[in-house]
Amino acid sequence: MKYSQSLKMRLSDNLSTFSHEASGEENFKRAAVCVVVTQVEDKAAFLLTRRAPKLRAHAGQWALPGGRLDPGETPEEAALRELQEEVSLSVPDVALLGRLDDYPTRSGYLITPFVLWAEPTAQPIANPHEVASIHHIPVSDLQQENAVEFFSIPESERPVIRLHFRDSQVHAPTAAVIHQFNEVALHGRPTRVAHLEQPVWAWK
Numbered sequence: 001m002k003y004s005q006s007l008k009m010r011l012s013d014n015l016s017t018f019s020h021e022a023s024g025e026e027n028f029k030r031a032a033v034c035v036v037v038t039q040v041e042d043k044a045a046f047l048l049t050r051r052a053p054k055l056r057a058h059a060g061q062w063a064l065p066g067g068r069l070d071p072g073e074t075p076e077e078a079a080l081r082e083l084q085e086e087v088s089l090s091v092p093d094v095a096l097l098g099r100l101d102d103y104p105t106r107s108g109y110l111i112t113p114f115v116l117w118a119e120p121t122a123q124p125i126a127n128p129h130e131v132a133s134i135h136h137i138p139v140s141d142l143q144q145e146n147a148v149e150f151f152s153i154p155e156s157e158r159p160v161i162r163l164h165f166r167d168s169q170v171h172a173p174t175a176a177v178i179h180q181f182n183e184v185a186l187h188g189r190p191t192r193v194a195h196l197e198q199p200v201w202a203w204k
Contacts, residue, residue, distance in 0.1 A: 004039040008097070008117050011037060014188040015098025015115055021194065023102040028110035032079035033066030033174075035181045036087075036094060038118040038136070045136040046181070047087065047124060048170075052132050062170045064113070064177060065089075075112035083116070086131050087124035094118045100180050103173050103194055106203035113177045115185050141165040142182045148175075150196075158197035172198040 036047040051063050065086045069078040076096070084090045100113040118124075126134050141147060142165070150159040161179060163170040170178065176193040183191035 004044075004120060007037070007039070007044050008095075011115060011117065011185045012097045014185050017188070018098065018100075018184050018190060020099045021101045021192070022112075023104060023110055023194075025104060025110055027108075028104060029108055030069040030075065030078075030112070031067060031109045032069065032075040032082065032112045032114065033064040033177060034079050034083050035064060035100075035113060035115045035177065035185075036083070036089065036118050036124075037097075037115065037139070037185075038122065039120045040136045040138075044139045046139060046178070047118075048135045048137050048174075049086065049126070050132040050135070052128065052130050062168065062174055064174055066111070066113075068109075076114060079112070079114045086127050087134055088127070089118060089122055089124050093122040098185070100177060100184060101192060101194055103176055105173050106198050109173075111173055111177070113181070115181060135166075137165060139182070139186060142178070142186075148179055153197070153200065155200050156197045158195055160199055161193070161196040162199075171202060172196050 038045060049063050051061050065083045066079055067082040094116040097115045097117050103111045124134050147164055149162045153160055161172050161175045163175045176196045180191055180193045183189045
């Protein structure tokens, strides 16, 4: 467990010195997501889910645990509630390490991401109504030479971000949040991502 405690401390230290940017935009619907980091055997990993195939929006896509704020909730409260509802992890299982920048989506949501630590003994369980599968993605996958890609589209002047790992592609907003987690929490680099674009098919 010595390695996991060292990693947890590094993430916490890097996030504590990062000044996250909170948007003052009031016309967006609010949502929150969780980047949950843990240790699987001797590797650091984060949780990524496949959304259930029968969901009305973004069915079958890669996603971080999270969802829309209920009336009266703070982003942190919503993130923890959604984490428990989607993958059965609750406050005894996780510790909040910090917060990343708000990310505005083309579909009208303002997403607030949180980074949490789950003890290696925590066992996430998918809620089949929302989550088709749960995956532990080694953070080493994000360090590969071609893990992150930026490219242009004619519909926007902003660069589109796309991540490559496990023979899959992940786009913004999920890709933007994961990229900032890698830059800020893992490497201590104050990288911003709110300007990064989504592919056109994700604008709805």
